[in-house]
Each structure stands twice: as C-alpha cells, then as structure tokens.
Amino acid sequence: MNVEAYQSRFLYHNGRFEEGLVLEVSGGTIVKVSPKKDCKVSYIKDLGDVALIPGTINTHTHSFQSLVRGFGDDMDFFDWRDQGIYKYSLNLSKDDIYVGALFAFGEMLKHGITTVCDFFYIQNQGNENARAVIQAAKDLGIRLVLARCFYDWKKAPIVYQETATQASERCLELMKLYQDDPMVTIYPAPHSLHAASPEMIQAGFEVAKTTNTMFHMHLAEGQYEVEQVKKEKGKAPLFYLNDLGVVCNKMVAVHGVWLTDPELDLMAQNNVKLSYNPSSNMFLADGVTPIQKMLDRNITIGLGTDGACSNNKTSIFEEMRMSSLLQKVHLLDGKAIGALKAFEMGTLNGGIVLGLPIGKLEPGYQADFITLKTNQLELQPIQNLKTNIVYAFSSNLIQDVYVHGKKVVSSGELQTVPEPKILDLVQKVTRAWS
8 A cells, every 4th residue: 555654843643742753644544643763654754844733624614605705794694694695696606606615615725624514505406506516625625525405495595495305305316426435525404493494304304314424404593593493483492403303413503502501401412513603603793602511511512614704714723713712701711612622623523523534633534634834923932832823823824735645735825726716716706796
C-alpha cells in the first residue's frame, strides 16, 4: 500500500500539541500516528513551522445563501426571510445554485473547514439542484454531507415544496447514486415543525431508519415557533416529535435555542445530538441556546455557521470563539465553555454529529487536516497555542488544507477551482440584484 508521511513542528494528538510525531496516510485515511523513530516510511514530508490539526467541521449551512449575503442584514426574522431568502432564491437556476455552492464551499475551505453539511431545500421538483451542489463540492474537494430537505409548507415558495412520497423517493435516489462515493453522504432532513407536516417528518425519519443514517431538523430556533407549536399541538416541540416517534439517536437538532429542561432530559435519554450555530442565533436575535445545560447532560454538540445570509462569516474557528464567549457572558461565568471544549465541538464532536470518522488525527479517521503557521503574532506566546487558536484565530494563519489526503488549499490559496473564476461567476449571478 502507498503511504504518505507528514511531520510538522506541532501535531494535535490526544487532546494536546506534541512535537516529534509523524502522521501516516494511505487511501485518504490516517493509518498511523507515531514518533518519528517508529515511522518506517522512506520519505517523510516536512510541512515546516506549522501546527497540524484536524480540519474543522461545519454541521449546518445553506450554501445558496452565500449569494444572498448582505441582502438581509439588520432585519427582523420575517423581513430577513421575505426580503432576503425568498426574494432572491425563487429564480435561481441549477447553474446559479452550483455557483452559490462553489462560493460557499470555496470560502469554507480557505477558513479551514474540511467537511460541511449543506441543509439544502431548493429542490424544484427533482434532484438536479442537489446534484449541482454535490458537483460543486466534488470540484473543490471538500467533504460533503447533503442534508436533503423534506419541505411541504404550503405558504413557502413552490420551488421548496414536495409531497412526502416525492421527498422520500428522491432522497433514496440520491443515496443510491452516491453510496460508493467516500466524499459524499446523503441524509434526510425534515425542515422544521412549521415547514414540514407530521407526514413529512415521519417520512424523513423512515428514510433514516431504513438506511441507518442520521436525520437533521431545525428545532426550537425562534421563540415564535415554540409558541406556535404549543398553541397548535398542546406541548413543547421535542415532546410533540416524541409523540410522532422520531426522537432517537439518529436525530440531529439544529439550533435548539428554546428547548426546556424537560426537553433536554429527553434529548439526553435518546442521545439526540445538536448542531449549535451561535453567530446565526445572534444575527437573527433568536436567543442563546442552553449548551452548558446540554453538556451537563452529556449531549453531543457540534458547531455550524448556518447560511451566509444569517452569518456573514463562514468560519468554524469563529463559531468556536463565539460559542465560548457567548456562554460566558450569558451565564456570567468565565469558566463556562472553555477553549478546549469549543475546539472539540468544532472538530471531533462535529464528526460524531454527522456520523462520520472525521475530526480526529487517529488511525481509521479520514485524512482531513489543516496546517497553521505558528510564527504569526496571533498565536504567541506559543505555549498557549491551544487557547490562542480559539480566542485569537484569523484566517491568515491557515497554510494548507488537506481533505481525504489531498491538498486542496496551498499557502492559503485554493488549488482545485481558481478563486478568480469563482469571483467572476458570483458577480455574474448577483450583478442585477439590489
């Protein structure tokens, strides 16, 4: 077997930075991490004065929304939705959606994101748009989880809507099409309690159950949504979903801002996981998710950026920082959500949330890693590297990005699709917008 070996000044291993280690990769997978003296590979590539760390994992975004960045700024939720997302998404073609994904994923790679979960809902009665998103990910070389949305709210744009049968059949079709692709994973994703009927939610759950996959769902994001569910269903959102029979260890709740303590207990009992999107929650004035209470119950939490229309900066390092600082000020507790816990949420926990062997530099995990320049001011004093990465990070620290063992960013520049090409395509799509 062909093995490539890498050494760097520091390598993040077993929760700390160590010197003198070598990372061995074969077929896109990590096969060994060991002291240099124990490496049998004839040539070891020296990556230089860098820290080698796992790639970050974005557990929730909407790629097309990168095209709408800035058009929904400083609005309340309903104006943001109607004058931003709805206004500009209705006429996007398959090619436009490809450009939006290329834009979003290219920027994410430059920010050190090696895996992204795109919660995609502009189906337009088929899978062509979803396949355009997947093609953009493949062209760039980012690992993709496509959470194919199940959406049937009658007041939504028609391009979002499907029947439960259509959504199930099309999701299964995509799953079959990409089942042998190590870089693409398909999951069902009932949109939310306000945009997916009980039948649609159960349909998404059944696809997940049949295929033994995760399923994603927006849950308790806005206070208005929780009140609406209580009024119409007579109980809190997660308890209503429990009545539908879908609360289980395959469920990933997105946001969870307004979940109550009894709902958190139910999450913990069923090993429900959370995608936490702190910057988006602040941008839309949703509220503060009680993640310390979740962690106290051993609920697994990964981080997400959400779409760039509700969080203009697509960086998981930024979400690490925000998750820690927001909880500290909200709880008035400087010890809340330390840097190492935030880093874990943006790496290893993201892999657990997505059900993939990613986010850790260990044998058997995917060879998705990034290198950070350690000779930069932001990371000094270097003995505080673990916390400086979370609290003082800037994207200029990123040297190289590897996904599945392939270098896709070199010296901070995309290697697969030229950035000027992406800029030109984005400008062509959005030039007439105002």
